[in-house]
Structures are given as C-alpha cells and as structure tokens.
Amino acid sequence: MNKMTDDGAKIYTPMTLKLYDWWVLGVSNQYAWKCPTREHLLPHFLQHMSKTHLDIGVGTGFYPYHAPDGCVISLMDLNEASLDAAASRIGEAKIQRKIKHDVFESYPTDLHNEFDSISMFYLLHCLPGNISAKASVIANAARALTDTGTLYGATILGDGVIHNTFGNKLMSIYNKKGIFSNANDSEEGLKQILSAHFEHVNTQVTGTVAIFSASGKK
Numbered sequence: 001m002n003k004m005t006d007d008g009a010k011i012y013t014p015m016t017l018k019l020y021d022w023w024v025l026g027v028s029n030q031y032a033w034k035c036p037t038r039e040h041l042l043p044h045f046l047q048h049m050s051k052t053h054l055d056i057g058v059g060t061g062f063y064p065y066h067a068p069d070g071c072v073i074s075l076m077d078l079n080e081a082s083l084d085a086a087a088s089r090i091g092e093a094k095i096q097r098k099i100k101h102d103v104f105e106s107y108p109t110d111l112h113n114e115f116d117s118i119s120m121f122y123l124l125h126c127l128p129g130n131i132s133a134k135a136s137v138i139a140n141a142a143r144a145l146t147d148t149g150t151l152y153g154a155t156i157l158g159d160g161v162i163h164n165t166f167g168n169k170l171m172s173i174y175n176k177k178g179i180f181s182n183a184n185d186s187e188e189g190l191k192q193i194l195s196a197h198f199e200h201v202n203t204q205v206t207g208t209v210a211i212f213s214a215s216g217k218k
Contacts, residue, residue, distance in 0.1 A: 034207025057123030061086030
C-alpha cells in the first residue's frame with residue numbers, strides 16, 4: 001500500500017463524512033471551485049453511467065445514490081468508513097460488491113473487463129504525485145472496463161486555471177496537509193494520461209474542475 005495514498009484516505013472518518021456533502025458538494029463546489037454539483041457534476045455522472053458500474057473514491061455515495069433502478073453498482077475505496085457510508089446510503093440491494101483497494105495497485109483479475117462504466121469523481125486530485133504519476137490509476141481502471149465501456153469523472157486542477165481567494169486558500173491548506181496533491185495538475189496533463197489508454201477523450205473545464213470522459217480503450 002502506498003503510504004501517501006493511505007494518508008490521503010484517512011481524513012474520511014465517520015465524523016468528517018457527515019460533513020462531506022455540505023462542505024465538499026455544497027460550499028466548496030459552489031464557491032471555491034465554481035462547479036456546482038447538481039448543475040454540472042451530477043448530470044455528468046448520470047449521463048455516462050451504465051447498468052454495470054464501478055464507482056472509485058466513493059465519498060458518501062452521493063452520485064450513485066441517484067442511479068436509476070436496475071443499475072448494479074460496485075464500490076472501490078481504500079477507506080472502510082467511506083465504503084460503509086456509501087453502501088448504506090445507496091442501499092444494499094443495489095450494491096454488488098464493496099472493494100477495499102489501493103487504486104495504484106493492479107485490480108484482482110476477476111474485475112478485468114467487468115464494468116461498462118467506471119466513475120472517478122474527485123479522486124485524482126487526492127492521489128499523491130503529479131498528474132503523470134497517476135497514469136497507473138487510469139491504466140488499472142481501463143483493464144476493468146469492457147471494450148465498449150467508459151471511464152469518466154471530475155478532478156480539481158491546480159495549473160492552467162484561475163482560483164479565487166477561497167479556492168487558493170483551500171488549495172494551499174489541502175496540498176500542505178496531503179489531502180490534495182494537485183498544485184501542478186493541468187487539463188493537458190489529464191488528457192495525456194487518458195489518451196495513453198483510450199482512443200476517445202473529452203475534457204471540459206468548469207470553474208477550476210476538469211470534467212472528463214474516455215472510451216475506446218486501447
């Protein structure tokens with residue numbers, strides 16, 4: 001296990017998870033990152049979601065909670081508290097499996113070619129290293145997709161965007177504490193690590209957030 005990955009995951013305790021929706025999905029997205037959750041991120045999640053889905057970096061399960069009936073959802077996270085909170089919120093009937101796993105490590109072989117869609121919402125900016133160091137995370141996810149599957153999500157950028165005063169303050173605090181590692185993450189860097197594994201890559205920056213999708217795995 002990557003110790004820095006573990007350090008980033010440990011912030012999500014049962015107590016902090018109770019504040020997650022209000023602080024991250026509400027206050028921070030609206031006022032710091034200028035990418036309102038229900039206006040931009042939730043529609044993106046639902047647009048690309050399939051009936052056989054894996055959500056990585058699950059938070060409180062906000063996004064898959066809104067999945068339509070008939071979806072079979074798997075959850076992957078390094079943090080047991082997040083997995084339990086998300087599964088409880090979504091409802092056990094929709095959950096196929098909960099997978100405690102470090103995304104930098106190869107997935108178990110029974111997950112290869114398993115999912116028609118995989119989501120990573122606010123995962124990449126929490127992972128240690130620069131954006132190129134996160135390429136293995138994309139490679140591992142690509143192997144878990146079917147040939148026609150889509151990897152998609154959103155990540156907060158540190159380079160090539162203009163942060164407001166609130167955003168700059170949060171960026172400084174979070175990067176110093178190891179909660180974020182995204183000071184040099186750019187849209188171009190994101191495109192590069194996605195294009196290494198997918199034929200079709202789309203990115204769009206809203207506020208300081210890169211919203212992306214990738215399909216046609218190589």
